Amino acid sequence: MATSTPQHRQDTRQHSIPVVLTIAGSDSGGGAGIQADIKTLSATGSFACSVIAAITSQNTQGVFAIFPIPVDHIASQLDAVFLDLNIVAVKIGMLADADIIDVVAEKIRQYQPKHVVLDPVMVSTSGHLLLAQTALNTLKERLIPLADIITPNLPEGAALTGQPIPQTEEQMNDMVAHLRTLGAKAILLKGGHLDADENCNDLLILPQSVQRFTAKRVLTSNTHGTGCTLSSAIASYLAQGNDLRQAVMLSKQYLSQAIAHADELQVGQGHGPVHHFFAGHDDVR
Numbered sequence: 001m002a003t004s005t006p007q008h009r010q011d012t013r014q015h016s017i018p019v020v021l022t023i024a025g026s027d028s029g030g031g032a033g034i035q036a037d038i039k040t041l042s043a044t045g046s047f048a049c050s051v052i053a054a055i056t057s058q059n060t061q062g063v064f065a066i067f068p069i070p071v072d073h074i075a076s077q078l079d080a081v082f083l084d085l086n087i088v089a090v091k092i093g094m095l096a097d098a099d100i101i102d103v104v105a106e107k108i109r110q111y112q113p114k115h116v117v118l119d120p121v122m123v124s125t126s127g128h129l130l131l132a133q134t135a136l137n138t139l140k141e142r143l144i145p146l147a148d149i150i151t152p153n154l155p156e157g158a159a160l161t162g163q164p165i166p167q168t169e170e171q172m173n174d175m176v177a178h179l180r181t182l183g184a185k186a187i188l189l190k191g192g193h194l195d196a197d198e199n200c201n202d203l204l205i206l207p208q209s210v211q212r213f214t215a216k217r218v219l220t221s222n223t224h225g226t227g228c229t230l231s232s233a234i235a236s237y238l239a240q241g242n243d244l245r246q247a248v249m250l251s252k253q254y255l256s257q258a259i260a261h262a263d264e265l266q267v268g269q270g271h272g273p274v275h276h277f278f279a280g281h282d283d284v285r
Contacts, residue, residue, distance in 0.1 A: 017045070017046060017047045018046050018047065018088045018089070018236075018239035018240055019046070019047045019049060019085050019086055019087050019088055019239070020041050020046045020047065020048055020049070020087070020088065020089045020090070020091065020232075020235050020236055020239045021048075021049050021050065021051065021081055021082075021085075021087045021089070021090045021091070021113070022034060022037035022038065022041070022048060022049075022050050022051070022090075022091045022092075022093065022232060022235075023050075023051045023053055023078075023090065023091070023092045023093065023095070023104055024037060024050075024052075024053060024091070024092065024093030024094050024095075024121075024228070025052070025053055025054035025055070025056050025066070025093065025094040025096070025121075026052050026054070026055050026056060027056055027058055027225070028055075028056060028057055028058055028059070029058050029059035029060055029224075029268065029273075030267075030273065031060060031224040031225040031267070031268075031272065031273030031274075032058075032224055032225035032227075032228045032273070033056065033093060033094065033225070033228060034050050034052055034093075036225035036228040036229050036232070036273065036274075036276070037050070037091060037093065037228055037229075037232040038050060039229075039276035039277065040228070040229045040232035040233050040236065040254075040276055041091075041232055041235070041236050042276075043254075043276045043277050044232075044233050044236040044237065044250075044251075044254060045236065045240065046089075046235075046236040046239050046240065049081050049085055049087070051074060051077040051078055051081065052069055052077070053068070053069055053074055053093075053094065053095050053096065053100055053104070054066050054067060054068045054069055054094060054095075054096045054100075055067045055069065059268055059270065060224055060267065060268025060269060060270035060271050060272050060273075061268070061269060061270035061271075062270070066096060068096040068097055068100060069100075071099050071100060071102075071103050074100060074103055074104070075103050075106075075107065078103075078104070078107040078111075079107070082107070082110075082111040087111075087113050088113065088114050088115065088238075088239040089113060089114060089115035089116070089117065089235040089236070089238050089239035090108065090113045090115065090116050090117070090235065091117045091118075091119065091231050091232050091234075091235035092104065092116065092117070092118045092119065092143070092147075093119050093121050093228055093231070094121040095121075095135075095139070095143075096131075096135075097131075097132065097135050098132070098134050098135040098137075098138040101135060101138045101139050101142060101143055102138060102142060104143065105142040105143045105146060108143075108146050109146065114238075114239075115148050115235060115238040115239060116146055116147045116148050117147065117148065117149055117150075117151065117231050117232075117234050117235040117238070118143060118144065118146075118147040118149070118150045118151070118184070118231075119150070119151045119152075119227055119228065119230075119231035120139060120144070120150055120151075120152050120156050120160065121156075121227070121228075122136065122139070122156055122159055122160075136159065136160075140160065140182060144160075144182050144183055144184050145182075145183035145184065147184045147185065148184070148185050148186065148238070148244070149184065149185065149186040149187065149188055149234065149244060149248075150182070150184045150186075150187050150188070151187075151188045151190060151227065151230060151231045151234070152179075152187070152188075152189060152190065153190045153192060153193055153227060154166050154172070154189070154190070154191065154192075154193040154194070155193065157175055157179060157189055158175075160179070160182060161175060161178035161179060161181075161182075162178075163175055163178055165193075166191075166194075167194070168194070169191060169194065169197070169201055172189055172191055172194075172201075172203055173203070173210070175189065176189070176203065176205050176210055179205055180205060180207070185206075185207075186204065186205060186206050186244060187203075187204075187205040188202055188203070188204050188205070188230075188234075188248060189202065189203045189205060190202045190227070190230070191203070192223075192226065197217065198216070198217060199214045199215060199216055199217055200214070200215050200216075200217045201213070201214045201215075202214075202248075202252065204244075204245065204248055206244075211245065213248060213249065213252050215252055215253075215255075215256045216256070218256070218259045218260050218262075220259060220262050220263055221271050221272070222259075222262035222263055222265065222267075222271060222272035222273065222274065223259060223262070223271060223274065224270075224271045224272060224273045224274070225273050225274060226255060226259065226274060229254075229255055229258060229274055229276065230251055230252070230255045233247075233250070233251035233254050233255060234247050234248060234251045236251075237250045237251055255274070257278055257279070258274035258275050258276055258278055259274050260278075261274075261275035261278035262274045262275050264278075
């Protein structure tokens with residue numbers, strides 16, 4: 001049997017898998033949050049590590065309880081992974097309160113990962129604001145300016161800007177200038193809530209331009225975790241060396257396929273998850 005030479009082993013290390021950190025809440029139902037993030041990162045070819053910011057009691061039918069992790073333990077988790085792993089990109093999801101947002105912002109400033117993707121989870125499916133106003137202000141002041149891209153849906157865009165929730169794509173465009181004032185380098189405003197549209201259109205908002213990404217809308221009720229999945233895929237593709245536009249395009253394609261195959265899973269009695277592992281790595285990278 002042939003053995004690898006030292007040079008061969010060195011080359012293997014040079015092409016090692018990129019590491020992506022997800023900071024979010026745990027979903028006991030497995031369809032969203034940390035669980036969806038890890039599945040997405042794995043399916044798209046990155047190595048996932050995690051910092052759990054909250055534990056939720058939830059399933060496909062709803063969220064029944066949220067237990068925020070103590071802030072000192074969140075800081076400890078962050079130190080543990082950053083001091084050992086070469087984290088190229090960070091995806092940030094649900095952060096339950098202002099103190100947690102503060103400590104995450106502090107550690108992002110301390111360790112300065114190359115890419116930061118922030119999914120500002122703050123509005124429930126029923127339209128209720130999940131963050132207190134003080135926490136929302138902290139998110140806008142401390143964390144959003146550190147992000148390379150934020151990925152709000154339409155209710156979240158409205159909560160961040162104080163504008164009405166867009167009901168048309170024209171109203172999405174009217175929100176662009178307000179979103180730019182938040183301080184993120186880029187914003188992906190997701191149009192999935194415009195159910196009457198045949199396509200699902202997202203706007204990638206850059207300082208001097210807006211690019212429209214479109215995908216055919218898939219008729220399924222199994223869309224639990226789509227926001228977590230999309231933002232994690234963007235972090236994964238950025239970590240692999242794609243530029244922002246390419247990362248968004250690849251992530252949109254990946255999510256569309258995961259939704260298209262969602263009905264194959266038949267998980268739970270409510271809004272089921274998307275199918276993260278619809279194909280092998282070679283098909284989704």
